[in-house]
Amino acid sequence: xxxVINNYIREEMFPNMWCPGCGxxxxxxxxxxxxDDLSWDKDKIVAVSxxxxxxxxxGYVDFCTMNxxxxxxxxxxxGIKMANPDLKVIVVxxxxxxxxxxxxxxxHAARRNIDLTAIIINNMIYGMTGGQYSPLTPTGxxxxxxxxxxxxxxxxxxxxxxxxxxxxxxxxxxxxxxxSTSLIKNALDKKGFSVVEIISDCPVSYGKMNKMKSPADMxxxxxxxxxxxxxxxxxxxxxxxxxxxxGEFLSKDRPDYTELxxxxxxxxxxxxxxx
Amino acid sequence: MKQEKLIEVYQNNxxxxxxxxxxxxxxxxxxxxxxxxxxxxDNQGKPIPENIDACIKCSLCELRCPDFAITVEGVEEKDE
Amino acid sequence: MNNxxxxxxxxxxxxxxxxxxxxxxxxxxxxAGYPITPSSEIAENMAFKLPKIGxxxxxxxDEIASMAAVIGASIAGLKSLTATSGPGMCLKQENLxxxxxxxxxxxxxxxxxxxxxxxLPTKPSQGDMMQARWGTHGDHPIIALAPSTVNEILTLTIKxxxxxxxxxxxxxxxxxxxxxxxxxxxxxxxxxxIEVINRKKPTVPPEEYLPFKPDEDGxxxxxxxxxxxxYHITGLIHDHKGLPTSNSQEIDAFIRRxxxxxxxxxxxxxxxxxxxxxxxxxxxxxxxxVARAAERTVKLAREEGLKVGLLKLLTIWPFCxxxxxxxxxxxxxxxxxxxxxxxxxxxxERAAQGKCRVVPYGRVDGExxxxxxxxxxxxxxxxx
Ligand SMILES: Cc1ncc(C[n+]2csc(CCOP(=O)(O)OP(=O)(O)O)c2C)c(N)n1
Ligand code: SF4
Ligand code: SF4
Ligand code: SF4
Ligand SMILES: [Mg+2]
Numbered sequence: 077x078x079x080v081i082n083n084y085i086r087e088e089m090f091p092n093m094w095c096p097g098c099g100x101x102x103x104x105x106x107x108x109x110x111x112d113d114l115s116w117d118k119d120k121i122v123a124v125s126x127x128x129x130x131x132x133x134x135g136y137v138d139f140c141t142m143n144x145x146x147x148x149x150x151x152x153x154x155g156i157k158m159a160n161p162d163l164k165v166i167v168v169x170x171x172x173x174x175x176x177x178x179x180x181x182x183x184h185a186a187r188r189n190i191d192l193t194a195i196i197i198n199n200m201i202y203g204m205t206g207g208q209y210s211p212l213t214p215t216g217x218x219x220x221x222x223x224x225x226x227x228x229x230x231x232x233x234x235x236x237x238x239x240x241x242x243x244x245x246x247x248x249x250x251x252x253x254x255x256s257t258s259l260i261k262n263a264l265d266k267k268g269f270s271v272v273e274i275i276s277d278c279p280v281s282y283g284k285m286n287k288m289k290s291p292a293d294m295x296x297x298x299x300x301x302x303x304x305x306x307x308x309x310x311x312x313x314x315x316x317x318x319x320x321x322x323g324e325f326l327s328k329d330r331p332d333y334t335e336l337x338x339x340x341x342x343x344x345x346x347x348x349x350x351x
Numbered sequence: 352m353k354q355e356k357l358i359e360v361y362q363n364n365x366x367x368x369x370x371x372x373x374x375x376x377x378x379x380x381x382x383x384x385x386x387x388x389x390x391x392x393d394n395q396g397k398p399i400p401e402n403i404d405a406c407i408k409c410s411l412c413e414l415r416c417p418d419f420a421i422t423v424e425g426v427e428e429k430d431e
Numbered sequence: 432m433n434n435x436x437x438x439x440x441x442x443x444x445x446x447x448x449x450x451x452x453x454x455x456x457x458x459x460x461x462x463a464g465y466p467i468t469p470s471s472e473i474a475e476n477m478a479f480k481l482p483k484i485g486x487x488x489x490x491x492x493d494e495i496a497s498m499a500a501v502i503g504a505s506i507a508g509l510k511s512l513t514a515t516s517g518p519g520m521c522l523k524q525e526n527l528x529x530x531x532x533x534x535x536x537x538x539x540x541x542x543x544x545x546x547x548x549x550x551l552p553t554k555p556s557q558g559d560m561m562q563a564r565w566g567t568h569g570d571h572p573i574i575a576l577a578p579s580t581v582n583e584i585l586t587l588t589i590k591x592x593x594x595x596x597x598x599x600x601x602x603x604x605x606x607x608x609x610x611x612x613x614x615x616x617x618x619x620x621x622x623x624x625i626e627v628i629n630r631k632k633p634t635v636p637p638e639e640y641l642p643f644k645p646d647e648d649g650x651x652x653x654x655x656x657x658x659x660x661x662y663h664i665t666g667l668i669h670d671h672k673g674l675p676t677s678n679s680q681e682i683d684a685f686i687r688r689x690x691x692x693x694x695x696x697x698x699x700x701x702x703x704x705x706x707x708x709x710x711x712x713x714x715x716x717x718x719x720x721v722a723r724a725a726e727r728t729v730k731l732a733r734e735e736g737l738k739v740g741l742l743k744l745l746t747i748w749p750f751c752x753x754x755x756x757x758x759x760x761x762x763x764x765x766x767x768x769x770x771x772x773x774x775x776x777x778x779x780e781r782a783a784q785g786k787c788r789v790v791p792y793g794r795v796d797g798e799x800x801x802x803x804x805x806x807x808x809x810x811x812x813x814x815x
Contacts, residue, residue, distance in 0.1 A: 077358055077369035077422045079413075086663075089674065090374055097378030101417025101588065109414075119659045124503075127666075135663055135674065140656040142506070145525055151463075151496035155503025156656060158460055158487045161353035163507065163657050184492040206384060253414035253434070279378075295415075298574040337487060344482035 080112040081105065089136050092127075097291020099276030100130050101251035102261040106253055106274070107166070108137065110261035121164045124153040126172035126178060130197035130279070131202045134204060147178030150185040153192050160193070161334040166264065171198040172211050175231050179211070186240035188290040189268045190333035195260060196233060196271070199278035205280030214318065218285040233273045234325050243268030245326040251298045252322065268332040275302065275320060361400045366408050368400045370427045375420035381412035440619040443544060444765075447523055449581045450514070450540060451476035451606070452453055453588030458615040459538075460509040463500035465493050465519060466617040468552045469608040470542040473514035494519035498526035498539070505530075506664065507538045508655035510592060517550060520566065527601055528567035529666045530691070534599035534643075534651065536630055538591045541603060541724055542611040544718075544799050551763040554607035554797030555720060557770040563603045564748050570686060572693040574700060575603040579722040581615035587745060593628040594700060596694055599650050605747060607770070609720040633660060636649035644671040649692030693749060702745040703754060707733060711740030713809060714762045716755065718744040720799055721768050727802035732809060739809060747775075752782045759783035764812055768792040768805050788812075 085108070094100050111121065121139040125131035127146035134141035140163075144152045153167045160253045169198040174196045175181050185192060193269065201219060209219030216225050237245045244266040248256030256274055263270035277283065277294035287295045301319055303311070306320035361369045368389075377396030387405040390412065392400040398421060400406065410423050444452065450473050454462075464470075478488045480520065487504070491497040494515050501511040504775040515523065520541045530537055543559045550558075557695035559566075563575040574594050578587040581663060591602040597726025633640045633652040654660030667675040668682050687714035693700065707729050708714060708811045717725040720742040727744065742758060744751060755778075765787055767776040776791040785787050792808045794800045 077360075077371060079419075079422050081419050086420070086674075091376065094417065096376035096417075097380055098417055101419070102415055105414060105416070105419065118661060120655050120657060122417075122507075135493055135665065137659055138663050141663045143663070145529055145666055146498045148526060151491060152503040154489070154491070154496070155461070155463060155500030155505075156507045157503075158489055159504035159509040160498070160509075160657050173531035175551035181496055184496070185424075189406045246720075252414070253411070257414075290378050295380060297385065300811070314450060336487075337482075341482040341485055344479075345485075 079310065080334040081108055084108045084118070084138055084147070084167065085136055086138050092136060092196040093099055093132060095280045097279045097294070098129065099199060099274075100133060100197060101280070102129070102250040102275050103195065103256070104133050104136060106257040106260055107133075107168070107195065109257045110264055113261050114264060116164055120162060121166065122153070122156055123168065124149045125167045127169045127172065128173045128202070128203070130170040130199070131168060131173060133168045147173050147176070148181065148191065149173070150178060150181040150194065154188075155191055155242065156194055157190055157334060158337065165191050165192050165265070167194045167344040169194065169196050170203065171196060171200060172202045172210040175233060183236065183240040186237055186269050186271070189241055189243055189330060191267050192269055193263045193266075194269070194271045195263075196273045196275050197219035197276045198233065199276045199282055201278050201282040203278040203281050207285055220281070220285065233268060233271070234321075237271040238320045238326050239347070242271050242326065243328055243330060243332075244270030245319065247251060247273045247275065247322045249298050249302050249322060250277060251295045251302070255322070262324065262327070266327065268330060275322075361403050362426060363403050364375045365426055366403065366406045367426050368403060368406065369424075370398060371420045372397055374418045376418055378417065380415050381421055382416070384415060385412055432531060440621070442617055442619055443614055444581055444617045445472060445614050446581045447472035447542070448476055448586050448807055449585040449617050450606070451480065451587050452617075452619060453585040454538070454592065455480060455484070456620070456622060456627075456738075457589040457592035458510045458627055458629070459512045459592065460484075461487075461501065461504035461511040462488045462513065463491050463497040463499050463504070464509070464513050464515065465491055467516045467519045469544060469611045470514040470516050470540060470774055472542050472722060473540060477512070479549045490584065494522035494531035495526060498523040501537050502526060502530050502535050502629060505535050506656050508657070510596070512540070513537070514542065515716070516542050516544045517546045518548070518606050520562065521560060522679050524567040526790060528569060528571065530601040531567065531571045531573065532666055532668070533664050534597040534653070535601070537601050539601055539603050540606060540746065542606040542608060542610050545715060545795070546640070551797045553608060555799060556795070556797070557719060557721065557774070559605065560747060560769075560771070560774040564607055570799065572600065573603065573604055573748050574598070574600055574693065574746070577718040577747045579607040579610065579743065580700050581613060582617045582752060583745065585617055585619070589627070593626065597628045597632045597650070598696065599630065600693065605642045605719065607719050622805060626675075639659065641671040642673045643669060645688055645692070649688055649695055695751055700746055700749060701751045701754075703751055704743045704745065706741040706743065708740035708742065708758070711738045712762050713737065713739045713764045713766070714758050715741045715805065716744065716765055716775065717737065717741065717769065718747055718775070721770060724802045725768055725805055728805040728809070731806050737809060737813075750778045752781065755779055756784060756786070759786040759789075762787055764788045764790065766792055766808055766812065767791050768800050768808070770794055771802060
């Protein structure tokens with residue numbers, strides 16, 4: 077049963093470490109299929125992640141890979157991309173990784189519009205540490221540190237990424253693997269900072285605490301809370317509550333940071349700067 | 352002797368479904384969301400394509416499997 | 432051309448400028464940083480000079496990100512530098528540990544200012560010596576160098592890069608506010624007169640490459656990302672392949688190797704200078720701007736007929752245990768002047784093993800220790 081997947085994974089690392097039904101594996105599949113569609117040279121791909129269950133993704137793919145520190149994947153990736161702009165740099169983060177401890181790096185990577193693809197696996201919880209609430213846990217839901225329900229307001233990563241200056245912003249789900257694959261492919265193909273949030277399931281932490289017993293229950297829930305961008309736009313504010321729009325939200329062209337820096341190099345070499 | 356990694360292959364004249372049992376974690380996703388109820392769980396919760404003839408090769412089971420444990424391939428009909 | 436005929440290139444440089452100059456001579460091509468006094472001039476120099484030679488500069492959103500970017504750029508093949516001071520050094524610690532565990536060469540400058548916290552932004556201190564050693568968590572090795580003149584800043588910056596590349600370890604360059612901002616004449620060596628060491632590359636094809644399998648010297652050859660060697664880097668303890676391991680033998684061997692690769696080469700790493708120690712019965716041990724004062728103290732003391740000498744440390748970590756131990760057997764008294772309330776003196780005491788009296792002399796009011804007060808301390812101790 078050789079599929080494209082086998083051309084990109086480190087087989088000795090399988091079966092993967094994730095719990096049965098964990099969405100991380102579905103996202104891994106989508107990323108690999110998207111890369112395969114683009115027929116990129118494996119030697120020129122770098123995958124960088126932070127810390128969390130989702131971040132373990134980098135251990136499973138046969139590229140140059142790096143499992144860095146919690147929240148810091150984007151600045152590591154920024155250094156790599158600056159040093160060698162020919163490399164295709166993919167960054168995979170968890171919701172906590174990206175939006176809590178790494179929130180500042182996220183908005184600044186977007187502001188710089190550096191040519192990285194950020195894939196955020198949003199299971200709405202801190203999976204690895206046992207189900208504490210994250211900045212993307214919906215208000216009212218439960219976590220091991222929100223035993224009475226979460227009173228925090230959650231971020232909308234899509235709006236955050238757009239406001240901060242990203243070039244490409246999309247949201248998919250693990251229930252819709254085909255759509256997710258194509259969104260990831262578009263993001264990879266886009267010059268500049270691109271963001272794809274994938275709503276995912278953590279049946280073990282999130283599911284158990286929020287009355288969803290099985291992975292299938294969680295996927296059904298994800299199906300129920302998501303609507304296409306088009307439908308979403310017709311919703312009243314009340315109808316939008318508790319729902320997530322999925323699809324492509326932004327795709328624009330502007331020079332990325334590494335291109336702009338090439339201009340700096342030219343200037344410095346021609347004119348000598350302001351000193 | 353190195354065995355062909357415990358892969359079970361089920362095939363009819365239009366589709367081949369392979370299940371890598373050592374990687375399958377019995378999560379139930381493929382079974383639950385198969386639009387044609389092709390898959391049923393065995394006593395370990397791993398899928399068996401009992402109704403393989405109903406399969407429409409939508410590949411959703413493969414795309415949603417978190418463990419790369421099930422694949423669906425079309426069988427080329429040979430007319431020679 | 433004969434070396435003697437060569438015209439010397441002498442410039443009046445600020446300490447931080449000399450650091451930038453040294454880094455460029457060592458082959459730096461990437462700088463990431465976040466502004467902080469008294470280190471900012473290093474970033475400013477890098478922002479100006481790096482693009483002229485095709486290098487890259489980036490001002491990151493904080494010091495955590497700067498450290499991360501520097502590591503990333505190094506993995507992608509560029510010699511990388513960052514510079515900061517106390518508060519920023521605190522933020523760098525977690526990723527500094529990442530560089531240590533993954534053996535990523537890079538140089539981190541800490542222009543020390545008074546602390547804790549925001550402390551004394553524009554005044555010198557030596558309060559970060561133990562932070563340099565133990566700032567990031569876990570049992571780890573580190574190299575830290577500490578120049579005391581602007582000229583030494585230049586040469587030790589080159590040395591820092593060389594050690595970092597050779598042993599695949601981050602090297603900390605400890606400056607302090609005084610020498611970072613001081614201007615002195617510096618002799619800029621010609622590129623052909625400088626030894627520049629680059630990380631060793633794998634000699635095997637990608638299929639055979641084990642990214643964390645050490646050579647005899649304990650150091651694994653390093654393939655840069657993008658060169659056709661695909662491998663994994665993780666902050667988890669890893670095996671020769673770079674994949675996480677929970678095998679206790681592998682874990683033990685890994686941690687021991689990290690330490691041993693430095694320990695084995697201690698003679699190459701530890702540098703110091705001796706002043707008037709041959710016949711001394713009293714020794715001063717100092718580094719950084721305090722060593723300048725101590726050198727002067729030796730002169731003054733000798734004029735009074737006191738047999739005082741100075742051991743000036745240029746490598747702070749690993750600590751020069753052996754040399755201090757020998758010194759303790761020779762002299763009756765070691766005085767350790769430092770701009771803190773007793774950090775280096777702890778190491779000196781350990782190294783002296785009770786073989787002579789070891790006395791601290793600390794100052795923490797943000798003022799530089801001056802030669803006269805060290806002399807006063809000597810006189811006071813003699814009377815005891
Ligand atoms: C600096 C730091 N703080 C805390 C942790 C502990 N920690 C590990 S993973 C994690 C949260 C992971 O959540 P998320 O990013 O959503 O990833 P998931 O496990 O859900 O995929 C935390 C808090 C850490 N490793 N490092
Ligand atoms: S704890 Fe949750 S996120 Fe982590 S592997 Fe298990 S299901 Fe996945
Ligand atoms: S390919 Fe579609 S129809 Fe066939 S078994 Fe898989 S999910 Fe069912
Ligand atoms: S989805 Fe995959 S892991 Fe889950 S039961 Fe089906 S084959 Fe097994
Ligand atoms: Mg999460």
